[in-house]
Amino acid sequence: MSTEPGLRERKKAATRAMLCQAAMRLALERGVEHVTAEAIAAEANVSPRTFHNYFSSKEEAIVAAHFEGAHGLLESLRARPRDESVWTSLEVCAQELIDRLRGDASPDNLRRMFKELHTIKTHPALTAQHLNALHDLTRRLAEEVASRTGTDLDRDLYPRLLCAAVGAAFMAVTDMWVHGQTDRDLHDLLKEAFALLQAGLPIPSGMDTQPAAPSVPSAPSHSTGGSAVTPAYCEPDATARSVSPPPDIDSSRDATDQ
């Protein structure tokens, strides 16, 4: 009884990868609306019926290509030290997710990732798939969080809420990166998001119009101490850590936010 994947399983995984990569490639080349399941199958050298054995729609395939990087992320969380704060563990994993989505650090990969995210966030059908994938991922992460915090997934709100918030942060950060007006890098944005969440999302100072709610924390007391929040993730190539929008595709920055 071998735990090594057999030829069958390896070929299945390879076919799946070929299909979703073909889907993404064609979508970026031709535009999502112009891609058909038939063309994807042909590009991957399988039959259309086989394509539908793997994916129920082309959108699913396209998003699957992008989200391949998320594969194994739950295992990464599981591998974190159990005595570590779940906040730290989750942040490390979220930052790792960004690196996985990008692949090797290079301007080309950065450009590709931007294009992929922009495409996904510009087409509602793709956005929906992406949100679904993220929702599924955070649901699974919540199980591990429950285990680590001694909470009950079905009775305590904490694990679900924490992971949902982390997923939301990921989404907000990538939305901002793609649609906003920022040249900050994704890691930096995500770090800020985690700091803000942990601080309880205080209303920006100077704009505190709350006359009667003393329960809202005043200023971010620890958002400046961010160095303690991203401790343990070792980026293989630390010099190329920066994940900012590529400078030569500013033309993508149209008013797609409408």
Place this chain on the structure above:
Amino acid sequence: MSTEPGLRERKKAATRAMLCQAAMRLALERGVEHVTAEAIAAEANVSPRTFHNYFSSKEEAIVAAHFEGAHGLLESLRARPRDESVWTSLEVCAQELIDRLRGDASPDNLRRMFKELHTIKTHPALTAQHLNALHDLTRRLAEEVASRTGTDLDRDLYPRLLCAAVGAAFMAVTDMWVHGQTDRDLHDLLKEAFALLQAGLPIPSGMDTQPAAPSVPSAPSHSTGGSAVTPAYCEPDATARSVSPPPDIDSSRDATDQ
């Protein structure tokens, strides 16, 4: 130049409502997989082509029925006092959303809402549409939040992150309600979610395994002061405020969480 909707506009809105309500009704009666666009159109007494003028898919129609309650929620936020904390405003609106999704307070409506949510969260295609609708809503809410907090939607992470987190809270709460093991009511769960978010989602006490991150707030110092967080929403029928899972549909509580 009248601002009153003309007959045309009124008939359009009525047709749209008829269509999505028919979609939801049939989905609940027959199961989502057994509903066709043709049947929905027939149920609403229009042609299939007309159905597709309104919705590009049956899933969109089904979720639109559920999310009809969200219509006008942005206007509700805009109507909140501008000197109120956005936290308060958002919580009031989130609570209002629950009431809108439920409709008039009655055991039947409660049962229907549970069924609707359960259906949506059990079918991936519906979940995706639901997530998308929520994502769009929070995106629009973020504009108002930016306006109220003097932040810039495209340059500051805060408004997007706050609203994304609120959306995530809504999702986590409803997921918990439908799939978890709780008989707490939705309003109560949502209140807890807001308190937890504002407290920075502290790791439950006794489970604080964080050895080296002093930046994490210790105990929920204001999560018990929740009475200041839900101040101003006047529920029309306060005696039936409870939104807990209907007791006679425990059979829906199968292992759909897998």
Place this chain on the structure above:
DNA sequence: CGGAAAACATGCGGGTTCGGCAAAATTGCG
């Protein structure tokens, strides 16, 4: 008020999407 324009409903047709079914091909095991 009547007629024209605009908006919406509808029918038709066609390309695409999906999945059931069965046969063919590939892989794993004794």
Place this chain on the structure above:
DNA sequence: CGCAATTTTGCCGAACCCGCATGTTTTCCG
């Protein structure tokens, strides 16, 4: 190697969607 299990593939049909053109209803204007 033979056989069983698994995967691929071809075929088919129901359903999905949307472009296009025509008919109907509402709105606008003289």
